[in-house]
Amino acid sequence: MAWKSRTRTLQVFDTELSADTVEWCPLSSSYDILACGTYQLQKAGESEDAPHRRTGRLYLFEFRREDSMIPPLTExxxxxxxxxxxxxxxxxxxSERPVLGMVTATGELQLYTLLDDQEGGRSLKAMCSSAVGAERLALSLDWSTGRMExxxxRVVCSDSAGCVGVFSLAEGALVALSxxxxxxxxxxxxAFSYWNTQLVYSGGDDCKLKGWDxxxxxxxxxxxxxxxxxxVCSIHSSPHLEHILATGSYDEHVLLWDGRNMRQPLGESAVGGGVWRLKWHPTHQHLLLAACMHxxxxxxxxxxxxxGRGEACPVVSSYILHNSLAYGADWSRLSLDAPAPQSPPATEPKQSLAESRGHVRIQYESPTASFDTSLEDDAGRYIPEAVVTSSTGPAAPPAPNPDQDAPSLSCLLASCSFYDHMLHVWRWDWTPEESDQH
Structure with missing residues (x-):
């Protein structure tokens, strides 16, 4: 398989606390909404025996690309x-509103509703919560609604005591089922099986992947x-193909499974880092995003x-511009049907972080041999602009048909990294090419 692939950073945001999870809203009314969560271990004192406090911050952003001179991400x-x-x-x-689920180090599952305010903005308001368990960290959650049904x-949660719990959501309240x-x-x-929501998967530090009816x-x-x-630290059921499951582990491998035969995976791919999160593309059934820690x-x-060919999955693109643990990543459903702006001559003076109000300007390029990577500054101009051949036109938006890969794609993604507390928003343009004829 041959392809042309390019990633371009649109914006970098300093989250101040260590960033570990990021999620685009999947509802059409709010495709432009992005949430990011952080995790910070605060030492209570100089004594090693003093209890540590785990604090966090939830960020809500709006993505707008109306003016190339303005950063697209607004807090x-x-x-x-x-x-x-x-x-x-x-x-x-x-209740006709988007709802965000969150799990915390205090062992809670919390739900927030996205509301419109009187000034025309949007914000999250606490909806309800439920204790997952005392003296434990709630580690992950998933909704039963992955096929948009x-x-x-229901919501399923896992925790640091090795437990899994299932909750129902009815009339604005969470009810513990088991x-x-x-x-x-x-x-x-x-994670739920999105095709049979009576089936739940779990993965643990005991190196086991389990299914539960x-x-x-x-x-x-x-x-x-x-x-x-x-x-086992990542699981995602395919919303497009029945029985298909992707799992990832600290062993630095992504495995693809057919749920009807869990004795042997369909494929195994070494990705060179512990696989903390996996996300199937929202419309293109063969594309899988992996956050690979180191x-x-x-x-x-x-x-x-x-x-069923038993082959490893080729990497069609890599985003390598984070400088710390790659933890959170997600695809946006927002269409990028407009071509990216071209760079003017680089005559702008450097701007301090304080002047750019949290938006970090990165002044280096870090391409690999396989992928063309470039960066934009906080005014939407690329630094630097890589040379693109004249035969490469603007990439088409994602095709609406999830059953076939489009000739070309332009995708919007977000990723976050831990110790450097950075959130990146970037685009990926991909064009498969015909095989060379010999």
Whole structure:
């Protein structure tokens, strides 16, 4: 497979606290809304025995690309909270409004409603919450609504005690349905099967991937896989292809599965870093985004593996401009149907972080041999502009048909990294090419 691939940073934002999760809203009325969560361990004192405090902050942003001279990302709101481990938007409206789920270091599942204010802006308002468990960290959550279906809205959470719990959402309140001990150590991740929402997956620090049938006793998993050699920390059910599941681990491998046969994966791909998050593209069924901790962010093309050829998924693009642990990543559904602005001559003086009000200007280029990477400053101008051949025109927007990959794509993504507390918003332009004829 041959392709032309290019990533370009649109904006970099300093989150001040360590950033570990980022999520675009999946509802059409709010495709331009982005949430980012942070996690900071605060030492209580000089004594090693003193308890540590985990604090966090929830950011809400709006993405607008109307003026190339203005940074596209605008901060709408920030809420100081307990440390945030995971964020997920419900895929369907609740009482006609978007709802954001959040799990915290205080062992809580919290829901927020996105509201319009009288001045025409938008903000999050606390809706309800429920305790996942005392003296434990709530580590991950997922909604049962991944296929954009609204019947029987439920949330599943995992925690540092190795437990998994399921909650229903009805009439604006969370109701605990069940909780059970799923793993010997931290249950890093849990997720619904979007095609059979009575099936829940979990992954733990005990190196096990498990499936659970909610109609049966949770004391016995539907399956247990030890195929990963280290802790399982990412799981995402495909919203496009029934039975398909992607998992990632500290063992630096992404595995693709057919849920009807969990003895052997469809494909295995080494990505060079612990796989903290995996996200299937919202409309293109073969594209998978991976946040790989010590080895940046990668986009994998999974078609051959999903067709049962047993092959590794090629990396079609990498985003390598974070300088710390790659933790949070997500695709936006927002269309990028306008060509990116071209750079004027670089005559602007450097601007301090204080003057740019949190938007960080990066003055270096870091391309790889395979991917063309460039950066924009906080006024929307690229620094520097890489040379593009005249045959490469503006990339087309994503095709509406999820069953076929379009000839070309332009995608908007967000990613965040931990110790350098940075949120990046970037675009990816991709054009598959015909194979060379010999």
């Amino acid at each position: 709408l709101q920030r809420l100081d909270t307990a440390a945030i481990l995971d964020l997920k938007w419900c895929h369907v409206p609740v 609204s019947s029987d809205i 909780q059970w001990k799923a793993h010997d150590f931290e249950a890093w991740i849990t 909610l109609r049966a006793s949770p004391s016995s998993p539907a399956f247990t896989s030890k195929r990963h050699s280290m802790g 080895n940046d962010f990668h986009i994998l093309h999974c078609q051959q593996a999903l067709e």
